[in-house]
Amino acid sequence: MEFQSHTQESTFHSPLEDFERVTETVEVREDPLTGRTARVADGAFVMPDDYDIEAFVGDDEGCFFCPDMVGDATPTYPEWMGQERGTRGEATSFPNLNPYGSYSNVVALTETHFQPMEEFTVRQFADGFGAALAFVRGARGHDAEATRASVNMNFLRSAGSSLVHPHMQTLVDGRGTNEQRTLLEASREYREAEGSVYWRDLVAEERGGERWIGETDGVSWLAPFAPKHHRHVVGVLDVDAAPAPDDAVVAGLAEGLTNVLASYAEAGLNAFNLALHLPDDEAMPPVINVIGRAVFDEYYWSDSPFFTVLHDEGVVATPPEEYAAAARGEF
Numbered sequence: 001m002e003f004q005s006h007t008q009e010s011t012f013h014s015p016l017e018d019f020e021r022v023t024e025t026v027e028v029r030e031d032p033l034t035g036r037t038a039r040v041a042d043g044a045f046v047m048p049d050d051y052d053i054e055a056f057v058g059d060d061e062g063c064f065f066c067p068d069m070v071g072d073a074t075p076t077y078p079e080w081m082g083q084e085r086g087t088r089g090e091a092t093s094f095p096n097l098n099p100y101g102s103y104s105n106v107v108a109l110t111e112t113h114f115q116p117m118e119e120f121t122v123r124q125f126a127d128g129f130g131a132a133l134a135f136v137r138g139a140r141g142h143d144a145e146a147t148r149a150s151v152n153m154n155f156l157r158s159a160g161s162s163l164v165h166p167h168m169q170t171l172v173d174g175r176g177t178n179e180q181r182t183l184l185e186a187s188r189e190y191r192e193a194e195g196s197v198y199w200r201d202l203v204a205e206e207r208g209g210e211r212w213i214g215e216t217d218g219v220s221w222l223a224p225f226a227p228k229h230h231r232h233v234v235g236v237l238d239v240d241a242a243p244a245p246d247d248a249v250v251a252g253l254a255e256g257l258t259n260v261l262a263s264y265a266e267a268g269l270n271a272f273n274l275a276l277h278l279p280d281d282e283a284m285p286p287v288i289n290v291i292g293r294a295v296f297d298e299y300y301w302s303d304s305p306f307f308t309v310l311h312d313e314g315v316v317a318t319p320p321e322e323y324a325a326a327a328r329g330e331f
């Protein structure tokens with residue numbers, strides 16, 4: 001497996017150094033699977049000194065996902081799901097009122113209207129993933145062509161969430177997203193060329209190294225060589241297909257996620273995204289991606305500039321080796 005990196009130098013006369021000539025370096029890294037590039041550049045992430053979101057997140061007036069509303073104000077499933085809504089622990093699962101595809105689902109994750117990301121419990125995430133996986137099973141059982149599936153989450157507005165109340169979103173359809181197609185096609189090409197599964201080889205290659213983070217029940221966690229976004233962490237599940245809602249690996253997924261979020265909070269962050277890909281393909285096991293997002297406060301900075309939305313270029317300030325070491329302490 002090749003980890004290719006190129007260093008570029010940028011020279012100018014700096015106002016910070018009495019207009020002396022200075023040379024800054026930027027590292028450009030290539031993802032070993034897709035060839036997608038990421039730049040490690042100082043100053044690519046803006047951190048506020050502090051934040052106060054209490055007034056915003058504390059207002060639960062009219063929230064459809066709070067316990068007194070979720071059973072009345074959210075949609076119910078069509079007949080093929082065999083239930084009106086799904087429930088597991090605190091989690092309630094129901095169709096997305098604003099669907100993104102054939103089978104579009106929401107899991108209201110908690111009974112509390114808001115809790116900081118480092119306060120999610122393993123149980124809450126295990127129940128949330130369990131509810132989402134039950135929906136994936138239902139959709140795939142109903143429609144054999146709905147092969148592409150993912151479970152996703154935006155947490156707080158700077159991560160794209162319109163609602164404060166913690167929730168996950170599941171999408172199952174026959175097309176998948178650009179990222180799902182890119183990863184699956186590259187994984188299939190790798191398997192064809194190497195006769196092995198990229199994700200298993202990646203774990204074997206990185207285990208114990210400087211980008212290795214740790215292990216939870218059935219899940220290996222590491223920082224990818226060429227991150228897609230800030231503090232990008234990947235978890236590779238040791239199963240070949242979407243697990244059943246009660247499988248031990250689901251609790252392992254939940255436990256690792258709480259550890260990753262604890263490391264984000266330790267770094268001063270308060271928002272994140274995740275995407276769990278469930279390709280159910282022999283070339284690619286289930287893989288979860290977690291990224292930190294711009295700190296949410298009143299005048300928060302968008303961390304999705306042209307690089308992210310128009311160039312699909314990862315631009316990060318903290319190298320994976322550095323944040324992997326920080327996250328390792330939580331495992």
Ligand SMILES: [Zn+2]
Nearest residue numbers: 063066113165
């Ligand atoms: Zn709420």
